[in-house]
Amino acid sequence: MVTATAWAVAAGTPDPELPMLTVADLGILRDVEQEGNAVVVTITPTYSGCPALPEIAADLRHRLGTAGFAPVEVRTRLAPAWTSDWITADGRRKLEQAGIAPPGPATRRTGPVPLTLLTGPTSGPTVTCPQCGSRLTTRTAQFGATACKALYRCENCHEPFEYVKEI
Amino acid sequence: MIENDNPYDLLAVENDDHRWAFGTGFTDPLAGVDVTIPDGVDAAALAQYCLMLGDDALILSHRLQQWIARLPELEEETAVANIALDLLGQARMLLARAAAADPALGADEDRLAFFRSEGQFRNVRLVERADADFAELVGRLLVFSAWRLALFEHLVGGADQVLAAIAAKGVNELAYHRDYAGQWVIRLGDGTELSRERMRRALTVIWPLVPELFAIHQVEQRLPGVAADAASLRPAFDAVLDQVLAAAGLHRPDAAPLAAIRNRQGRDGVHTEALGYVLAELQAVARAHPDATW
Numbered sequence: 001m002v003t004a005t006a007w008a009v010a011a012g013t014p015d016p017e018l019p020m021l022t023v024a025d026l027g028i029l030r031d032v033e034q035e036g037n038a039v040v041v042t043i044t045p046t047y048s049g050c051p052a053l054p055e056i057a058a059d060l061r062h063r064l065g066t067a068g069f070a071p072v073e074v075r076t077r078l079a080p081a082w083t084s085d086w087i088t089a090d091g092r093r094k095l096e097q098a099g100i101a102p103p104g105p106a107t108r109r110t111g112p113v114p115l116t117l118l119t120g121p122t123s124g125p126t127v128t129c130p131q132c133g134s135r136l137t138t139r140t141a142q143f144g145a146t147a148c149k150a151l152y153r154c155e156n157c158h159e160p161f162e163y164v165k166e167i
Numbered sequence: 168m169i170e171n172d173n174p175y176d177l178l179a180v181e182n183d184d185h186r187w188a189f190g191t192g193f194t195d196p197l198a199g200v201d202v203t204i205p206d207g208v209d210a211a212a213l214a215q216y217c218l219m220l221g222d223d224a225l226i227l228s229h230r231l232q233q234w235i236a237r238l239p240e241l242e243e244e245t246a247v248a249n250i251a252l253d254l255l256g257q258a259r260m261l262l263a264r265a266a267a268a269d270p271a272l273g274a275d276e277d278r279l280a281f282f283r284s285e286g287q288f289r290n291v292r293l294v295e296r297a298d299a300d301f302a303e304l305v306g307r308l309l310v311f312s313a314w315r316l317a318l319f320e321h322l323v324g325g326a327d328q329v330l331a332a333i334a335a336k337g338v339n340e341l342a343y344h345r346d347y348a349g350q351w352v353i354r355l356g357d358g359t360e361l362s363r364e365r366m367r368r369a370l371t372v373i374w375p376l377v378p379e380l381f382a383i384h385q386v387e388q389r390l391p392g393v394a395a396d397a398a399s400l401r402p403a404f405d406a407v408l409d410q411v412l413a414a415a416g417l418h419r420p421d422a423a424p425l426a427a428i429r430n431r432q433g434r435d436g437v438h439t440e441a442l443g444y445v446l447a448e449l450q451a452v453a454r455a456h457p458d459a460t461w
Contacts, residue, residue: 042199048336049256054194075199078260078332081339112320113342115349115407141242142347143249147340151242167339 006039007032009067016055017146020098023056027086030077039069044082047147047167084148084166095164101127101152103166127163129154139163196259196276197329202267205326212389213327214269215289218279219386219434220318221261222290225280227311228254229445230297231304239301246347250308253340260333281453285442292425292433293376295441302362302369305351309411310373312345314380317403321395330393349411356415363416371420378424380404384434 010032011024023029023043031042041060045053057074064072084103087095092102104125127137134156141151149162204210231251238244262276273279293311298304319341322334355366381401387394412418431437 040199045196045256045336047253047256048260048333048340049252049254051252057194073199076195076197078197078200078336079328081332081335083339112403113316113338113345115410116346141245142343143242143246145245147249147252151245165343167343 025091132157217265225258227294309348316341374422
């Protein structure tokens with residue numbers, strides 16, 4: 001089945017920043033369809049300014065082209081907005097193996113977003129250390145090298161690690 | 168399967184596409200998104216409204232970017248850089264949507280960002296000034312984020328699907344921005360005598376620019392069911408500011424609003440001197456070499 005193979009090829013595309021994960025693991029890859037003689041791939045950006053999206057699109061076109069699917073069109077779908085809940089169980093496992101703490105469940109709310117003002121070592125969600133498993137971890141920064149991650153330190157094994165924020 | 172050690176190599180693949188040297192137009196942020204204007208929505212007004220919201224984010228992003236390599240801690244560098252990036256992404260989508268809704272404004276996001284003159288920008292004046300210190304940075308970011316979050320929460324249910332989608336994406340990001348700024352305002356306000364004084368002074372500088380955020384504009388009035396009623400955002404904004412200022416031990420300054428010029432303010436293209444410096448830095452090279460490609 002053409003579409004199933006195309007999906008498999010597209011789903012193997014790694015995320016440029018977290019190369020242990022594929023775009024399917026992250027929930028970025030939304031759809032792969034045949035439209036006429038073209039294969040249309042639909043992706044959803046994680047954050048508004050995510051700079052990896054052009055690379056992902058280029059990589060998708062390249063991989064599908066090499067696998068014999070041409071022409072390829074990459075489309076952006078903005079709604080529903082990407083949430084870290086779309087990261088698959090497989091993706092979370094791979095993150096942990098790579099020493100990055102996976103996100104907890106993103107809170108679904110219907111009203112205005114409540115203000116989070118607690119500061120100090122107890123602020124931020126409780127995160128398990130991917131190295132030693134301890135929950136005695138401290139958030140050192142709300143933003144990391146990429147928009148999607150925060151920086152934590154384990155008070156048990158003293159290793160720093162990154163955490164994918166729930167959004 | 169071709170193995171690529173460096174995924175960025177793919178961007179250097181030889182092809183016949185010559186990319187304009189200064190913009191980002193080779194990756195359309197709305198590629199494949201249905202940008203049809205819904206029935207009954209004034210297209211020209213919708214384009215202006217998207218410009219307004221896009222310019223707010225574009226100019227503030229630029230001011231935040233100017234702080235990079237000058238912030239007190241590495242953690243603040245990553246935070247401000249990421250906040251600026253989120254806002255730039257929102258600006259790109261909004262400007263692209265404006266261009267799609269009314270091509271007479273400019274062909275695409277790049278034309279709009281790099282080749283409009285000051286009088287054609289539609290941002291509020293709050294975003295124009297250069298922060299004198301870190302207290303002004305977090306103070307202005309708190310005010311801007313709390314306001315924009317209330318605005319975006321309203322837009323999520325609007326009649327224009329594209330604007331609603333951009334807002335839905337932005338809401339969660341703005342919540343992080345607001346909380347980051349709020350925590351710093353508290354830490355500075357409820358800190359040393361020096362930090363409290365700097366934070367107090369920063370608020371007196373910022374506050375004259377707050378009333379403009381809630382002034383209803385005629386573009387908004389031409390977009391019922393799409394645009395947010397600016398005045399209706401005030402209670403949500405006040406609730407957040409009350410909470411933060413109380414925790415910080417600070418008070419709202421007694422400051423007169425920055426005057427309009429013959430009833431015209433930022434949304435009408437009448438800006439402070441500071442915007443000129445932002446645009447000079449943002450646009451100078453592109454304007455000097457408008458046809459450069461790479």
